[in-house]
Amino acid sequence: MNFKNLKLFLLIISTFILSTLSSPIISKRTNINEIKNLVNTKLFINNNLNNNNKANIEDFIDDLKDVFQNGMVNYIKLEQIFSDLFNITIVDPIENLIDSTNHKTFSVKKDGFYGELFEPENNRFPGKALILCTGSDGDFNMVRSLSKGLSNNGITVLGLGYFKVKGTPNVLTRIPLEYVEKAAKYLKSEGFEKIGMWGFSAGSVYALLSGVYFSDLLSLIVASSPGNYVFQGLGTLSFTQKKSAFSYKGKDIPYEPIGKIDVLKLIYLMIRDLEPNFLHVYEPGVTGASENHFIPVEKMKARLLIFSGEMDHCWPSDKASKAIMKRLKEKNYSYPYEHISCPYGGHVMTPFPTAMDIITKASRDYPEEEKKYRKQHLEKLLEAFEEW
Ligand SMILES: *[C@@H]1O[C@H](CO)[C@@H](O)[C@H](O)[C@H]1NC(C)=O
Numbered sequence: 001m002n003f004k005n006l007k008l009f010l011l012i013i014s015t016f017i018l019s020t021l022s023s024p025i026i027s028k029r030t031n032i033n034e035i036k037n038l039v040n041t042k043l044f045i046n047n048n049l050n051n052n053n054k055a056n057i058e059d060f061i062d063d064l065k066d067v068f069q070n071g072m073v074n075y076i077k078l079e080q081i082f083s084d085l086f087n088i089t090i091v092d093p094i095e096n097l098i099d100s101t102n103h104k105t106f107s108v109k110k111d112g113f114y115g116e117l118f119e120p121e122n123n124r125f126p127g128k129a130l131i132l133c134t135g136s137d138g139d140f141n142m143v144r145s146l147s148k149g150l151s152n153n154g155i156t157v158l159g160l161g162y163f164k165v166k167g168t169p170n171v172l173t174r175i176p177l178e179y180v181e182k183a184a185k186y187l188k189s190e191g192f193e194k195i196g197m198w199g200f201s202a203g204s205v206y207a208l209l210s211g212v213y214f215s216d217l218l219s220l221i222v223a224s225s226p227g228n229y230v231f232q233g234l235g236t237l238s239f240t241q242k243k244s245a246f247s248y249k250g251k252d253i254p255y256e257p258i259g260k261i262d263v264l265k266l267i268y269l270m271i272r273d274l275e276p277n278f279l280h281v282y283e284p285g286v287t288g289a290s291e292n293h294f295i296p297v298e299k300m301k302a303r304l305l306i307f308s309g310e311m312d313h314c315w316p317s318d319k320a321s322k323a324i325m326k327r328l329k330e331k332n333y334s335y336p337y338e339h340i341s342c343p344y345g346g347h348v349m350t351p352f353p354t355a356m357d358i359i360t361k362a363s364r365d366y367p368e369e370e371k372k373y374r375k376q377h378l379e380k381l382l383e384a385f386e387e388w
């Protein structure tokens with residue numbers, strides 16, 4: 001990874017981003033020509049990128065459209081595009097350390113859930129374990145690298161895959177809460193008395209819902225960049241056959257239907273800021289969802305930790321976090337709960353660096369702050385484990 005080049009490039013990019021910021025976000029529907037102009041002037045010509053790229057603007061826009069297929073962000077594809085733009089190689093910082101042969105694995109067929117158990121060499125918290133899941137990209141490598149990072153710090157972690165892995169749905173739609181139930185029951189049967197769940201982004205909604213449905217099993221919930229309501233299932237069929245993102249006992253968990261997605265606007269914003277931006281899609285629900293679509297967090301019987309970044313543009317996690325806090329306060333929630341809001345934080349609020357960091361502007365622009373947040377995240381988590 002060449003930081004010098006990256007910095008120079010980002011400097012150039014941000015200069016042009018600043019000039020675009022002065023023009024307000026188009027109020028009319030974005031059209032394809034605006035995007036072409038933006039791509040032309042802001043990315044390819046002004047940045048003196050390889051001349052061949054000019055001929056490929058159409059392909060580039062098609063690639064971006066693919067990234068936003070059906071309301072899903074294809075993060076793998078996005079990372080690819082970004083790595084081309086930034087000329088950097090994305091290397092997962094922790095994954096390389098994972099020895100895949102020496103931990104127990106679980107399958108939906110045999111165990112009722114898909115996962116891998118990361119047992120620490122020096123177990124600092126005997127009798128306590130954490131189920132961990134990540135977000136809407138469904139990349140199990142992120143689960144593995146975060147799980148490994150936490151187990152290196154003495155925590156027993158069961159990394160859970162809830163879609164796009166063997167035996168699970170291939171899109172984030174009707175994900176059974178039973179995976180978590182089965183995983184928690186397994187840990188119980190292995191003698192763990194206290195079981196928690198850490199979830200990131202869409203996975204935080206999964207974790208919060210699990211905290212509600214299995215309040216007698218889960219006594220610590222960590223929600224990183226959370227949502228506060230149940231969202232509509234994402235993926236291929238979701239717009240013709242409306243379904244919830246999550247289910248229990250074969251039934252949809254009531255969800256807030258998604259509003260109209262302006263794909264061209266998404267692409268425009270993405271090129272302008274070089275990060276996915278779904279704020280206009282998810283913001284209305286944070287305060288405006290039907291009452292029965294909000295996650296009834298007060299039904300949990302768990303200590304709660306929430307992390308969010310004020311610069312998260314992927315979805316409105318900071319506002320959602322505040323809404324969760326407000327709700328718990330109003331309901332006189334009797335377990336400890338805390339929200340750590342990070343002013344320069346983006347979407348990827350995790351205790352360790354991840355391959356996904358590069359796709360958010362905050363992570364690129366404020367690397368020192370992000371480092372600080374990650375350290376704080378880990379410390380808070382360890383502190384919660386001590387007190388729990
Ligand atoms: C991309 O980075 C590599 C290695 O740092 C360098 O050799 C190459 O010239 C760069 N390409 C461009 C187009 O800047």
Ligand SMILES: *[C@@H]1O[C@H](CO)[C@@H](O)[C@H](O)[C@H]1NC(C)=O
Binds near residue numbers: 330331332
């Ligand atoms: C919360 O506590 C306050 C003060 O004791 C009380 O007035 C209020 O009714 C309680 N709210 C709920 C939802 O229990």
